[in-house]
Amino acid sequence: MKIDIKMTKPRHMKNRLTKLITLLLVMSSITTFAQDYDLNSYDFRYQKFRGLTFDFDLGNSGSQDFTSSQDTFTRDSTFNNTGESFTSFNFNPSYFSFTNTDELQRTVNASFAGDFSFGVDKNVSTDGIVSNRDMTNDLYLSYSNTSCFYTGEKFKYLQVSTQSTFDNRGRIQKLKGETNEELKDWSFGNRTSVSYGFGTGRMNNVTDAVQAMFMLEDLKALNGANYSNEQIEGIAQGITLIRNARYLDFRIGYKTQLKMLDSVLRRNGVDGEQSIDYFTIISDNWLYANRAARVSGSSWTHFASLDNKYYETLENNRNNSGDYNYSGYKRLSPSFSLNTTFTRFWQKSLFVQKGFTFRAKSSLQYLRYRGYSGTLLEPIKRDEIELGTPSEQIESVTILSGTYSYLFQPNTRNTWMVNVMPVLVFAQTLPKYASTIAIRDRTTLQPRVSVNSDYYHWFSPHLNMRASGTIGVNSNFYTSEDESFYQKRQNSRLSYDLSFGINYQLF
Numbered sequence: 169m170k171i172d173i174k175m176t177k178p179r180h181m182k183n184r185l186t187k188l189i190t191l192l193l194v195m196s197s198i199t200t201f202a203q204d205y206d207l208n209s210y211d212f213r214y215q216k217f218r219g220l221t222f223d224f225d226l227g228n229s230g231s232q233d234f235t236s237s238q239d240t241f242t243r244d245s246t247f248n249n250t251g252e253s254f255t256s257f258n259f260n261p262s263y264f265s266f267t268n269t270d271e272l273q274r275t276v277n278a279s280f281a282g283d284f285s286f287g288v289d290k291n292v293s294t295d296g297i298v299s300n301r302d303m304t305n306d307l308y309l310s311y312s313n314t315s316c317f318y319t320g321e322k323f324k325y326l327q328v329s330t331q332s333t334f335d336n337r338g339r340i341q342k343l344k345g346e347t348n349e350e351l352k353d354w355s356f357g358n359r360t361s362v363s364y365g366f367g368t369g370r371m372n373n374v375t376d377a378v379q380a381m382f383m384l385e386d387l388k389a390l391n392g393a394n395y396s397n398e399q400i401e402g403i404a405q406g407i408t409l410i411r412n413a414r415y416l417d418f419r420i421g422y423k424t425q426l427k428m429l430d431s432v433l434r435r436n437g438v439d440g441e442q443s444i445d446y447f448t449i450i451s452d453n454w455l456y457a458n459r460a461a462r463v464s465g466s467s468w469t470h471f472a473s474l475d476n477k478y479y480e481t482l483e484n485n486r487n488n489s490g491d492y493n494y495s496g497y498k499r500l501s502p503s504f505s506l507n508t509t510f511t512r513f514w515q516k517s518l519f520v521q522k523g524f525t526f527r528a529k530s531s532l533q534y535l536r537y538r539g540y541s542g543t544l545l546e547p548i549k550r551d552e553i554e555l556g557t558p559s560e561q562i563e564s565v566t567i568l569s570g571t572y573s574y575l576f577q578p579n580t581r582n583t584w585m586v587n588v589m590p591v592l593v594f595a596q597t598l599p600k601y602a603s604t605i606a607i608r609d610r611t612t613l614q615p616r617v618s619v620n621s622d623y624y625h626w627f628s629p630h631l632n633m634r635a636s637g638t639i640g641v642n643s644n645f646y647t648s649e650d651e652s653f654y655q656k657r658q659n660s661r662l663s664y665d666l667s668f669g670i671n672y673q674l675f
Contacts, residue, residue, distance in 0.1 A: 205400045207515035208464040210377040211370075212405045216412045218265035218276075225258050225669035249292045256285035268373055273323075274315040281308040307334040322368050325471050330360040335481075353496075355481035363507070365471025374515060375462045376411070377404035381518050382580050383453040387438060390445055399436045406432030422455070429454055456625075456632075457580035462521055466512035473531075476502040495541040505531030513573075521575040529567040536560050566594040582623055631672050638665040 235248045262279035283306045312329035335355040380403040384395045410428050429450055482496035506529070513523030538558040569591040576584045623635045640663050 205397050207374050210374040211372045215268040222672045223260040228666045258283040276313050278311045325365045327363040333357040353483040357479040359477045361475040363471045363473040367469035369467030371463045371465040374464050376407040378462050380404040386449045402436040460583045463513045469509045473505045492544045497539040500536045503531050503533035523573045525571045527569045531565050563597045568592045634669045636667045
């Protein structure tokens with residue numbers, strides 16, 4: 169016997185069910201909308217972290233450079249086409265510190281670097297064909313401190329930076345397979361600058377919020393939960409506070425960091441149910457994710473700079489006849505400049521950051537150049553050099569430049585960045601302050617485009633591998649004018665840079 173039971177819902181129950189479904193849909197849409205967290209709104213200003221890193225890099229770079237010039241005075245034209253490739257090994261221990269509070273934004277970097285490279289190049293020009301093999305070693309010391317002292321949205325700006333370069337290089341040049349020239353050179357350079365000014369606006373570090381959103385995206389795939397803007401904000405702030413304590417503190421180990429992160433997630437309503445998948449996700453995002461620097465905001469900065477550059481070099485060149493040709497120079501160029509910079513970066517989404525910077529600089533630069541050269545039967549020492557008559561001049565330089573940046577971060581392992589950098593230079597030598605005949609006017613247009621791709625892979629909380637590739641185009645359109653001649657030159661360079669490196673974060 170089959171009994172069919174048919175139930176009919178009362179009208180008022182249908183109305184209630186309709187209202188309930190409507191309410192759930194509204195709440196669902198609100199929750200979904202809440203996931204559209206605006207990364208540009210993250211302005212939690214309590215970053216205080218520092219650390220030490222040690223980089224080891226193997227790299228290969230190269231370029232193809234073509235130059236042509238036409239001189240209306242001598243009615244002459246020349247061309248030069250050079251291809252070169254360098255393989256290098258370098259190491260770079262460095263210290264970094266970043267502070268971002270309501271009253272202060274400061275970045276400090278100090279590093280020592282050594283670079284050892286082997287290169288080959290071939291030059292085809294109006295003068296013939298020359299091929300070289302080059303082994304070089306360079307040592308660098310650098311320090312920079314950039315500070316902004318805030319009162320509301322206005323700030324006072326101070327920057328101090330210095331970089332020294334020591335170079336002791338040996339090179340063997342071969343022409344058609346035979347040794348044609350042996351060269352040894354020594355050089356030293358230093359650049360130091362002090363800038364002071366004022367500005368308005370602020371750049372906020374939103375990297376922690378980006379990391380929080382990537383982590384919550386993975387947790388959402390695990391448990392299907394949606395997360396509100398308040399949860400994202402709270403977790404991002406928790407990540408910021410953990411990182412403040414993590415660097416340069418041996419007491420905070422891997423387990424302690426995960427416990428702190430788990431506590432932050434639970435306080436913000438994320439329930440992992442103590443599952444192995446949950447801890448795998450937060451461990452992977454905490455230890456192995458690429459924390460690409462992400463910023464948001466805009467600022468105007470106006471400042472004056474005192475800058476000094478010094479460079480000295482000596483070359484000893486032994487030719488086929490056995491003679492030593494030596495040459496070198498000392499160059500000193502202090503300058504004073506007035507600068508204005510406008511910067512704006514914004515987050516289009518979790519995966520895309522865009523930004524641009526405009527710079528205008530007007531400066532007076534003093535140039536003092538002292539060269540020397542000669543031929544001897546043996547290499548010359550520095551204390552045996554007879555300096556030539558110095559040449560001096562003062563020139564005014566105006567530079568207009570800009571940078572457009574596009575960063576694409578599809579996941580926690582890869583980043584791609586594109587930079588477009590046009591530069592326009594106007595320079596004029598002041599004739600009454602020039603000790604020798606000098607170029608009176610020169611104008612340079614330098615459009616540049618570079619594309620960079622990075623891949624990171626982490627082996628442990630302290631050790632990661634990095635593979636990086638860059639390809640760029642740099643063009644230079646140059647005109648110069650004196651009372652007796654007018655010259656124009658065009659130069660285009662296609663370059664690439666491939667590197668593979670190991671980075672160890674000491675603590």
